[in-house]
Amino acid sequence: MTPCAHLIDDDDAIRDSLAWLLESCGVACRSYPSAEDFLAEWLPSCTGCILLDIRMGGMSGPELFDVLCERGCRMPVIFLTGHGDVPMAVAALKKGAFDFVEKPFNDNELVDRVVEALKLDANQRLAAADADSLSARLSSLTTREREVMELVLAGKLNKLIADELQISMRTVEVHRANLFDKMGVRTAVELAQLLAGKR
Amino acid sequence: MTPCAHLIDDDDAIRDSLAWLLESCGVACRSYPSAEDFLAEWLPSCTGCILLDIRMGGMSGPELFDVLCERGCRMPVIFLTGHGDVPMAVAALKKGAFDFVEKPFNDNELVDRVVEALKLDANQRLAAADADSLSARLSSLTTREREVMELVLAGKLNKLIADELQISMRTVEVHRANLFDKMGVRTAVELAQLLAGKR
DNA sequence: GCGAAAATTGTGGAAATCCGCAATGCGCCG
DNA sequence: CGGCGCATTGCGGATTTCCACAATTTTCGC
Numbered sequence: 001m002t003p004c005a006h007l008i009d010d011d012d013a014i015r016d017s018l019a020w021l022l023e024s025c026g027v028a029c030r031s032y033p034s035a036e037d038f039l040a041e042w043l044p045s046c047t048g049c050i051l052l053d054i055r056m057g058g059m060s061g062p063e064l065f066d067v068l069c070e071r072g073c074r075m076p077v078i079f080l081t082g083h084g085d086v087p088m089a090v091a092a093l094k095k096g097a098f099d100f101v102e103k104p105f106n107d108n109e110l111v112d113r114v115v116e117a118l119k120l121d122a123n124q125r126l127a128a129a130d131a132d133s134l135s136a137r138l139s140s141l142t143t144r145e146r147e148v149m150e151l152v153l154a155g156k157l158n159k160l161i162a163d164e165l166q167i168s169m170r171t172v173e174v175h176r177a178n179l180f181d182k183m184g185v186r187t188a189v190e191l192a193q194l195l196a197g198k199r
Numbered sequence: 200m201t202p203c204a205h206l207i208d209d210d211d212a213i214r215d216s217l218a219w220l221l222e223s224c225g226v227a228c229r230s231y232p233s234a235e236d237f238l239a240e241w242l243p244s245c246t247g248c249i250l251l252d253i254r255m256g257g258m259s260g261p262e263l264f265d266v267l268c269e270r271g272c273r274m275p276v277i278f279l280t281g282h283g284d285v286p287m288a289v290a291a292l293k294k295g296a297f298d299f300v301e302k303p304f305n306d307n308e309l310v311d312r313v314v315e316a317l318k319l320d321a322n323q324r325l326a327a328a329d330a331d332s333l334s335a336r337l338s339s340l341t342t343r344e345r346e347v348m349e350l351v352l353a354g355k356l357n358k359l360i361a362d363e364l365q366i367s368m369r370t371v372e373v374h375r376a377n378l379f380d381k382m383g384v385r386t387a388v389e390l391a392q393l394l395a396g397k398r
Numbered sequence: 399g400c401g402a403a404a405a406t407t408g409t410g411g412a413a414a415t416c417c418g419c420a421a422t423g424c425g426c427c428g
Numbered sequence: 429c430g431g432c433g434c435a436t437t438g439c440g441g442a443t444t445t446c447c448a449c450a451a452t453t454t455t456c457g458c
Contacts, residue, residue, distance in 0.1 A: 086288045090299050093292045100289050142404060155386040157444070171406050173446070187354040192388045196395030343435065356414070370436050372416070 003122065004028035005114050006046075008038050008064070009053035009080070014103075018051065025111045027118070035059035044072055047125065049098065049117035054081035054088065062092065069095065074124055076117035080105070134194065137183050145179040148172055152188050153195065202321065203227035204313050205245075207237050207263070208252035208279070213302075217250065224310045226317070234258035243271055246324065248297065248316035253280035253287065261291065268294065273323055275316035279304070333393065336382050344378040347371055351387050352394065 005027050009015050012033070019029040028048075032038040036058055038050075050068075054061040065077055076098035079089075089100040098117050101110060141149065144165075151161040158176065162169040185191045204226050208214045211232070218228040227247075231237040235257055237249075249267075253260040264276055275297035278288075288299040297316050300309060340348065343364075350360040357375065361368040384390045 084285050086283050086285055086299065086301050089285045089288050090292065093289065094298075099293075100285065102285050144405065153388060153392070155384075155388040159444075167405085168407055169444095170408065174406080177446080189352060189354040189387045189391045192391035193352070193395065196392065341434065358414075366435080367437050368414095369438065373436080376416080 003047040003118060004030055005048055005118070006030050006032065006038060006050045006075070008032045008035060008050065008056070008061070010034055010056040010058075011053070014053070021107055022111065022114060025115075027111070027114055035061070035064035038064065039067065042068070042071075042073065046073070046075060047121060049076045049078065049114060049121055051078050051080055051114070054079060054084055062088065065092065065095065065097065074121070074128070076120050078110075078113055078117060134198070140182050141179055142175075145175050145182070148175040149179050149183075149191070152176060153192055202246040202317060203229055204247055204317070205229050205231065205237060205249045205274070207231045207234060207249065207255070207260070209233055209255040209257075210252070213252070220306055221310065221313060224314075226310070226313055234260070234263035237263065238266065241267070241270075241272065245272070245274060246320060248275045248277065248313060248320055250277050250279055250313070253278060253283055261287065264291065264294065264296065273320070273327070275319050277309075277312055277316060333397070339381050340378055341374075344374050344381070347374040348378050348382075348390070351375060352391055 005022050007015050007018050007022075007029055008031075009018070010033055015031045015033070019031055022029050032041070034056060039059075052061040052064065059067075061079060061081075065079075068075075068077070077092075077096075078098050079092050079100045080103060081088075081100070082103040084100065084102055092100050098120065099113050101113070138146075147165060148161060151164060156164075158169050158172045162172045165172070180186065180191065183191060183194065185194060204221050206214050206217050206221075206228055207230075208217070209232055214230045214232070218230055221228050231240070234255060238258075251260040251263065258266075260278060260280070264278075267274075267276070276291075276295075277297050278291050278299040279302060280287075280299070281302040283299065283301055291299050297319065298312050300312070337345075346364060347360060350363060355363075357368050357371045361371045364371070379385065379390065382390060382393065384393060
């Protein structure tokens with residue numbers, strides 16, 4: 001799944017002209033004649049953005065959007081519609097849609113939005129990768145190591161930690177060193193920054 | 200300026216009925232017949248949320264919204280409109296409007312949204328107060344103290360910091376202690392967490 | 399039951415931190 | 429000029445951290 005715009009619309013002509021427009025601007029595309037077709041191919045690892053028609057035979061655009069959100073799809077979604085109304089647009093945007101565009105649209109503006117969406121997706125993926133590696137490191141920690149980490153992050157001295165966990169200071173030192181190692185960090189300050197906001 | 204809903208609409212009847220509805224639900228209100236009237240009274244310290252009509256004589260709702268954004272107003276804005284179109288709604292929400300509701304609206308839903316907006320505003324104010332006190336403490340720091348702080352946050356040992364700043368270790372220790380004191384923290388870890396994300 | 403991983407503890411020394419006490423030099427403001 | 433805030437430094441001791449070397453106990457799955 002290389003990064004590309006996923007075009008979902010039951011009107012062949014629109015899909016084709018949209019694909020032509022985007023590809024002429026250097027944006028790779030994949031077309032799907034229905035929401036179901038897209039869902040069948042979709043994987044969490046899919047990259048890019050989605051251009052989604054509102055009204056389609058079978059599952060509607062908003063319905064597909066809801067399903068994708070539930071399944072953890074983080075691709076930016078640009079709704080395209082010829083018959084959208086205000087409540088629909090408001091609902092879509094509040095649920096996190098990237099944009100909501102009425103047909104007929106301005107070609108240049110749409111291409112710009114698609115490019116922005118692709119950029120956003122790329123950034124989100126980088127952030128997600130970081131988050132994944134972080135939680136991977138976190139889950140490699142032992143229960144004890146995690147407990148020690150909590151207290152370290154609370155700014156407590158090893159002596160106090162030993163006291164609270166009812167273990168010797170030496171043990172705390174060992175756990176501390178091990179968890180620093182696993183988390184890829186050299187000081188408590190780095191650890192605090194690594195987990196800033198998280199946890 | 201006690202927390203309240205600020206109603207801005209050039210239609211007296213709508214303002215009055217809206218005020219009646221909200222106050223009957225325990226939400227204090229203030230009414231303004233025009234954007235200009237509101238602007239004349241507005242202060243950055245204003246609390247609450249804004250119910251803003253789109254089409255008004257003089258400055259329009261979106262125009263007022265833009266001005267308020269520029270001036271740093273953080274009150275949630277709920278747009279109310281009888282003649283809104285999709286692009287207008289999309290633009291408003293993308294600029295950060297809290298909601299965009301078409302007239303006629305459902306009374307209960309609107310009240311709910313207003314209550315949510317007021318809650319959001321209260322939370323934002325708490326966060327802003329924290330941020331203010333933080334930046335106040337930060338600006339009470341000496342140049343040297345700030346420099347030392349940066350290096351402490353970089354996880355460096357006093358010895359290294361002394362080296363980089365070309366001063367003695369003892370001096371670093373003094374600055375470190377002073378800045379911890381000013382920032383109201385007891386350990387480097389607490390400092391790192393306090394500034395998590397910031398700076 | 400056996401073996402690996404995890405948890406635990408000790409000893410001891412080098413290095414770093416934390417702090418009170420004391421003092422000097424500099425620049426600015428009234 | 430005198431006081432004040434800031435930066436600077438030294439000394440010395442109590443406390444803590446960091447680690448290498450070494451070892452015992454617990455836990456848990458096959």
